[in-house]
Amino acid sequence: MSDxxxxxxxxxxxxxxxxxxxxxxxxxxxTLAHLHTVNPALNAICLLDEAQGRRLAAESAERWHSGAPLGPLDGVPVAIKDTAHVAGWPTRIGSHATPAVPSTEDTPGVARLREAGAVFFCKTSTPEFGWKGITHGPLTGITRNPWDVSRTPGGSSGGSAALVAAGVVPLATGGDGGGSIRIPAAFSGVFGLKPSYGVVPNFPGPMGTLAVYGGLSRDVADSALMLNVLTRPDVRDSFAIPYRGIDYLDGLDDGVAGMRIAWSPDLGFPVADSAVVAGMQPAIDALVKAGADVQRVALDLSGAQHTLEVIWGASHAALVRDFDGAQLVALDPGLLRLVISAQNISAIQLQAAYAEMRVLSQKMQLFHGDYDLLLTPTIPITAFAAGVDTPDATRFPQWFDWTPLTWPFNLTRQPAASVPCGFVEGLPIGLQIVGPMFSEQNILRASRCVEQACATGARPSLAAGGLPRKDKQ
Structure with a gap:
């Protein structure tokens, strides 16, 4: 019964x-029993509050018993990524530099989930300040992939993805500033959606329009249900778009007949693994069979990497600008190198990067005049060894070199999802589905079509690959 x-x-x-x-x-x-079974291998959480979980579950049970639930997420356990505030819990963001003092308020997305009756019991691991596409760092050590614990689950929402993939929770929150929902979704074999900027209210931060709030789930419909909750208004975000009251479950099974869909295996970045690209074909075939017109296109976004590097570096340098020497020395070495290299970015260079970002957004807006959706592999490689920032420092010097298909759509603010579409040598791969601004419903419909065609029902084995003795850096 428990399983x-x-x-x-x-x-x-x-x-x-x-x-x-x-x-x-x-x-x-x-949930708690299963967490205690798998987390010693995964190292996916950084805070556990069983007492609060039990209290919230009991309150929900009473509401259901009296016929007055707060909504369809009432009583559902949801794991919260530790980049968001939960009132009464500390927000460490994977860093020794952040004090372990309780937050006084919920992040907007957390507040909406609390209002809906979700049960909070843990916070999930993230790299320091979410700075990279994998999940390990000085504070929490190495988080591992349920499909093979010698591999990374991706990041920065890696702890959330690992718990969803391992069957601990049906839903977990995430944030996406450069692929941080979609990367771990692809590596961990779950579904993850980055909404359009402004659709989900959030606290504005140094990353500006790059970062959005969202979540991960084991199926598309659960993510649609979660989006219904997360999109509700919050006056604390003056950049959020007006609430539209959309039910994202509506029309989820209406299919893709008549949609014009573009397919690019690489977006002009010469890094795609041929086996991963080949693994996309069943999903593409499913969309064609469902009536979509899918055409391969020569779309080159490779010129945007410098833009990302400037904005990413400046944003993270801003995060630590008031740190003293001891705090800086305690940073993840890769993050420290990033912020040191960003010290010389001038205001003129940063403004030029923002101008390039706007040009890229306009380019994609024109592109979507011809195509309803765009398909790419989410990540051009499969999950690599846990505990390292890159699988090959020569081929991929930085994390954004092996994730070139995700972060362009943070620059453009577009919605994008990663839907599981198969395996390469036993490791999950994901198809990325991108749409023009505010096209989440079409993305969800296409994702549902792929899910129905490609779902295998397979569950991960935590024994694969073995667990190294040392789980800390």
Whole structure:
């Protein structure tokens, strides 16, 4: 019974809660038991509050019993990435430099989930200040992939992805400033959506329009359900678009017939693994069979890398500008190198990078005049060894060199998702589906089509690859 509960969707949990067949208390106990089983291998959490989880689950159970649930996520366990504030819990963001003092308020997305009755019991691991596309750092050590614990789950939402993939929670939150939802979704074999900038209210930060709030799930419909909650308004974000009241579950199974879809295996970056590209074909075939017109295009976005490097470096340098010498020395060595290299970025250079970002956005807006959606591999390689920043320092000197298909759409502010579409040598791969601004519904419909065609029902084995003795840096 417990194992069955661990793999229920959020929607199925709510259905059973409503019928009285299941209690949020039962789900939370199964969740905690499974977490204690798998987390020693995964190292996916940085905070555990079982007492709060049990209290929230009991309150939810009483609401369901009295016929007054707060919504379809009431009683559903949700893991929270430790880049967001949860009132009463510290927000460390993977850093020794952040004080372990309780936050006084919820991040907007967390506030919406709390209002919906979600059960919070843990925070998930992230690299320091979310600065890279993998999940390890000085504070929390190395987070591992449920499909092969010798490999990384990706990042920076790696702890969230690992818990979803391992069957601990049906939903986990994430943030995406350069691919940080989609990278771990692809490496860990789960679904992740980066909404358009402004769709989900958030606290504005140094990364400007690059970063958005979102989440990960084991199926597309659960992410649509979560988006219904996250998009509700919050007056603390003056940059959020007006609330539109969209039900993202509406039309989810309407298909893609008549859609014009572009396919680029590399976006002009010569890094794609041929086996990964070949692994996209069943998903592409499924979209064609469903009535979409899919055409391969020669879309070259490789000129945008310098833009990303300038903005990324300046943003992270701003995060640590008030640190003293001891705090700087304690940083992740890669992050320290990044912020040191960014010290000489001038205001003129930064403004030029923002101008280039706007040109790129305009280019993609014109592109989508011809195509409803764009397909790429999410990541051009499979998950590599845990604990390193790059699988090959010569071929990929920096993390953004092996993730060139995700971060362009942070620069353009477009919505993009990673949907599981198969395996290469036993490791998950994901198809990235990108749309013009505010086209989340079309992306979800196409993702659902791929999911229905490519889902295997496979579950990860934590024994694969073995667990190294030392799990700290």
């Amino acid at each position: 069955e509960l661990n793999w229920l969707s959020a929607r199925e949990m709510a259905r059973r809660f409503a019928k009285g067949e299941l209690s949020p208390i039962d789900v939370l106990e199964a």
